[in-house]
Amino acid sequence: MFLRTVLGPLFLLLTTSRAQLTNGTVLNSEIDAFINNLLAEWNSPAGLSIAVVRRDAGSEGGWNVETKGYGNAKSDGSKITADTLFALGSDSKLFDTLATGLLTSNKSLNTPIDWTTKIGSIIPEWELMDPLASNLTSIIDLMSHRTGLPRHDLSLSANKTNLDLIKALKYLRPSTEFRETFQYCNLGYIVLSYLPTALLPGNPSLAAYVQEHIFDALGMNATTYSFERANASGNLAEGFAREGDSTMNPINTTGTHALPFWLQTGGDDGETIASGPGGVISSVNNIVTWVKVLLSNGVNPATNETVIPTDVLDMVTSGITVWPFSTDGNDETFPELSVATYGGGQYRTTYRGHGMRRVVVLSNDNLDMVDVVRYRIFDQLFNLEPPVDWKSRVEQLYVGTAEATSEAVSTHRSVNATLPTGGFEKLVGNYTNLGYTSFELCQIVPAPVSASDGCNELAATINSTWSAFVDPAVPMLALTWDLAVSQYVKLAHFDGDVFNVTGWSAKPTGNPSSPFWAFDAGIAGTIVEFGVGVDGNVGFGFQGGIWGAGVDVPDPSGDTAEERAEIWFTGPAF
Numbered sequence: 001m002f003l004r005t006v007l008g009p010l011f012l013l014l015t016t017s018r019a020q021l022t023n024g025t026v027l028n029s030e031i032d033a034f035i036n037n038l039l040a041e042w043n044s045p046a047g048l049s050i051a052v053v054r055r056d057a058g059s060e061g062g063w064n065v066e067t068k069g070y071g072n073a074k075s076d077g078s079k080i081t082a083d084t085l086f087a088l089g090s091d092s093k094l095f096d097t098l099a100t101g102l103l104t105s106n107k108s109l110n111t112p113i114d115w116t117t118k119i120g121s122i123i124p125e126w127e128l129m130d131p132l133a134s135n136l137t138s139i140i141d142l143m144s145h146r147t148g149l150p151r152h153d154l155s156l157s158a159n160k161t162n163l164d165l166i167k168a169l170k171y172l173r174p175s176t177e178f179r180e181t182f183q184y185c186n187l188g189y190i191v192l193s194y195l196p197t198a199l200l201p202g203n204p205s206l207a208a209y210v211q212e213h214i215f216d217a218l219g220m221n222a223t224t225y226s227f228e229r230a231n232a233s234g235n236l237a238e239g240f241a242r243e244g245d246s247t248m249n250p251i252n253t254t255g256t257h258a259l260p261f262w263l264q265t266g267g268d269d270g271e272t273i274a275s276g277p278g279g280v281i282s283s284v285n286n287i288v289t290w291v292k293v294l295l296s297n298g299v300n301p302a303t304n305e306t307v308i309p310t311d312v313l314d315m316v317t318s319g320i321t322v323w324p325f326s327t328d329g330n331d332e333t334f335p336e337l338s339v340a341t342y343g344g345g346q347y348r349t350t351y352r353g354h355g356m357r358r359v360v361v362l363s364n365d366n367l368d369m370v371d372v373v374r375y376r377i378f379d380q381l382f383n384l385e386p387p388v389d390w391k392s393r394v395e396q397l398y399v400g401t402a403e404a405t406s407e408a409v410s411t412h413r414s415v416n417a418t419l420p421t422g423g424f425e426k427l428v429g430n431y432t433n434l435g436y437t438s439f440e441l442c443q444i445v446p447a448p449v450s451a452s453d454g455c456n457e458l459a460a461t462i463n464s465t466w467s468a469f470v471d472p473a474v475p476m477l478a479l480t481w482d483l484a485v486s487q488y489v490k491l492a493h494f495d496g497d498v499f500n501v502t503g504w505s506a507k508p509t510g511n512p513s514s515p516f517w518a519f520d521a522g523i524a525g526t527i528v529e530f531g532v533g534v535d536g537n538v539g540f541g542f543q544g545g546i547w548g549a550g551v552d553v554p555d556p557s558g559d560t561a562e563e564r565a566e567i568w569f570t571g572p573a574f
Contacts, residue, residue, distance in 0.1 A: 026052045026380050027068045034376055035070045038369055038391060045256045046240040046365035047071015047080040048373060049284040052381065053291045053358050062301070063292060067284050073237040073364065075258040082284040085222060085236045086362040087262065092280035093345030094316065095210050096189050097143045099196060100344075101312030102213055104139075109199055115140045115315060119191065123198055125163060126191070127170040133178035134170070141179065142188035143344035144320040148174040149185050151548025154523075154567065155436045156186070156484040158265050160273050162194040171435030173556075173566065175549035182321045182342065183550050186277035189345075193276025205271035207279065217307050218289055218300055223282040226270025227261050230281045236261070237364040241507075243517055249398050250367060257517055259507060287360045295358075316344035323347050324551050336375075336388060351375065354382045368394050413474050417495040420530055422574065424475055424493075426538060427530055428455070429572035436567065437481050441491075445476040462488070465516060469502065486521030497530040497561065501542070531561025538574050541565020 027050060039047060047070045056064035069080035104114050111122055116138050119126045128134040133148050141147050152172050155165075169187065176183065193206040200209070207225035215223045222233065230236045239262070243255035263279070266272045272279060282290075292301050298308035319341025340349035348355075358381065361374045372390040379387040420427060424443055428451075432438040442455035444462055451459065458480055463470060466488065470476065475493040486503030494500050503521030526544035533539040539562060543555065547566035555564075562568050 022381060022383050025066065026377060027066045028380075031377065031380060032068075032070075035373060038372060039071050041391075042251050042365075042367055042369065043253075043256065044240070044365050044367065044369065045072055045075065045258075046237075046363065047073065048365075048369070049080050049082060049084050049086065049360075049362045050373070050377070051082070051284045051288050051291070051360040052377065053288055053295070053360070055295065065288055067288065069284075073235075075238055075240075080237065080364075083222065083235050084362075085230045085233065085281050085283050086364060087239075087278070088280040088282055088362075089278050090186075091345070092278045093143075093189050093276070095214060095280055095345075096192050096206065096276040097316045097344035098214065098308055098312060099206060099210050100139060100143070100192050101309070101316060102209075103195055103199060105309050105312060111199060113139065113195075113199070123166060123191070123194065125167050128174070129170055129172060130174050130178060133174065136178060139192070140320065140344075142192055143316070144342060145182050145185050145188060146179045146321055147185065147188060148176045148178045148180065148183070149187060150175040150183050150550065150553070150566075151185050151187075152435070152567075153186060153548055154483055154485045154546060156273060157437065157482050158263060158272065158484060159482050162190055162197070162273055162276075165190050165273060166194060168435045171433065173547070173568075175547060175553050175556075175566075181550075181553065182324060183553065184548070186274075189277035190273060191276075205267070205269055205275070207266075207269040207271040207275050210280075211269060214307065217305075218293060219302065220282065220286040220289055223280065223286045224270055225272075225275050225279045225281065226266060226268070227264045227281070228266075229270065231261070235283065236281070239364050239366065241366045241519060244520065251395060251398055255517075257507060257509060257519075259519070284360055284362060287362075291358070291360060317346045317348065318343045319348050320344075323349075334393070351378050352382070352384050352388075354378070354384075368397075413492070413494055417493065420493070420497050422538075424477070426574065427477060427540075427571070429538070431479075431539070431569040431571040433567060433569045436569070437483055439479045439481040441477055441479050441571065443476075444478050444490075445470060445472055445474065462490075465506070466504075466518065469504070469518075486523065489521075489523075491528055494527070499528050499530075499540075501526045501528055501544075501546075529561040529564065532574050533560075533562045533568065533570055535570060536574060538571040539568055540571070541568045 035048065049069045052066045054064040055062060067082040069082060069084060071080055073080045073084045113122060119137050120135065130148055137147050149172060196206050196209040197203045224230055238258040240256050241259050242250045242253040243257065244253045263272050263274055293307060297310050298306055298313045300307050321342050323340035323342045336352045338350040340347045359374055359377050361370050363370050372394055375390045376387055428441055428443050430438065430440050440454050442451060442458050444459050458478060462478055469490050477491040479489050480487060487505040490502040491499035501523055503523040504518040505521060506516040507519045509515055509517050523546055526542055526546045528540045528542055530538065530540040541561050541564060543564060543566060556566060558564050
């Protein structure tokens with residue numbers, strides 16, 4: 001739901017297969033036509049870079065590698081090639097856990113570690129709200145998403161360091177008991193990314209450590225954590241996204257925009273708070289090298305040197321927890337896909353009875369075309385007939401998601417709606433959550449008689465630049481904050497102490513007459529409820545899945561708004 005990387009590849013590196021592979025070309029004219037038609041029918045201004053990697057004793061070097069680019073890398077019409085650079089998104093997690101594995105193999109550490117080492121024994125600042133999880137969480141728990149913490153992606157900010165986030169974890173509400181269920185959580189991988197800094201002499205960042213011990217060791221010269229380095233190469237793809245909100249079917253949206261790279265901060269090595277869970281930038285040509293290493297059990301085929309110890313690779317690719325069919329609340333399942341297990345940045349499954357480990361698909365579109373393309377290529381690779389119509393399936397999922405979200409969003413406020421307890425004026429003021437951030441909540445509609453300078457500025461910005469979000473007939477509060485998911489949040493009054501939520505960020509259009517467009521934050525369908533907290537102050541809590549707990553996790557419950565909240569912000573005295 002959150003932090004969906006627009007330049008995300010989802011290349012599959014799962015299990016090997018003994019199935020008979022096709023002897024012919026996989027990326028043939030039939031696949032070319034399929035992909036080009038998909039880009040056209042889905043109005044995509046973007047494209048894909050693809051590789052198929054096979055062992056072939058009869059070919060030079062023992063490998064049969066196909067690479068091909070489709071569509072546009074940039075808004076200027078530059079075409080995608082095998083050298084085009086993409087952000088790998090969550091596939092970066094594998095490098096995070098492998099770096100951890102290299103540390104477990106380092107016997108010269110002053111504090112040796114293994115996969116069962118407790119986090120609190122190596123990071124003094126570590127603490128969770130749940131004392132049991134705080135005391136017992138190990139490296140393997142973090143990498144397997146089983147600490148009891150939901151995603152809490154909304155708490156991420158480019159202004160936070162890894163250590164800032166670690167110190168704030170104790171203020172984040174858990175959604176399950178420790179080790180009770182799988183809950184995908186980027187925060188655990190941020191903690192893991194701090195281990196090189198915490199354990200090694202010189203306190204290197206994860207980015208520097210992985211660059212030296214993996215990328216450079218394998219000759220992956222284009223692969224980096226640094227936006228500046230990738231951008232300077234001239235090969236970095238632009239991401240593209242569609243205008244509108246999450247209640248719309250994105251395929252039917254024709255308004256598309258190029259996006260600035262999602263995270264442009266970082267030091268010389270490119271280290272950011274997102275390096276561990278999603279910071280790697282690479283190309284198909286470099287990832288081909290990586291696939292060969294994985295298929296060779298950690299050995300660099302070019303040098304016959306072991307770069308990743310076999311036991312380390314076995315650990316992160318072995319199933320530790322069961323991966324739900326969906327982590328975003330969609331219960332749709334497909335018979336072609338087996339139950340999956342997750343290790344550390346890798347999950348194992350089968351497709352139509354065959355293991356998958358040979359296909360790389362990178363895309364700079366924010367649609368799910370990667371899923372459609374990769375399964376079509378697997379059908380071709382394994383000679384599976386007839387090919388499954390994944391395009392129609394994904395289109396139906398879009399429609400279903402749009403309808404469900406639209407139904408969840410209460411768009412019409414009753415003419416008989418009651419006012420919040422104490423009136424709107426009582427809700428305005430400064431709010432904070434120590435795990436998230438602080439901000440000033442402002443009244444936009446009706447315009448207050450007097451307001452702070454900050455609220456006057458915010459009201460002017462919203463009424464001029466974002467007037468489409470303002471309904472003069474519906475009372476509205478708003479805020480702006482420094483969190484990554486959204487720049488602006490609108491609270492539209494529904495009834496009593498309940499408000500509907502909309503979030504968006506300002507993205508440049510390149511058009512001076514209309515310089516910004518609204519990039520949807522994906523939080524429509526959630527609500528906030530105001531109430532008086534246990535401290536006696538006004539507060540409000542987000543409800544409706546915004547914390548990203550995943551499937552089959554019950555919502556918080558209780559007699560008060562604070563008890564029912566997934567995230568609670570404390571405000572002014574009542």
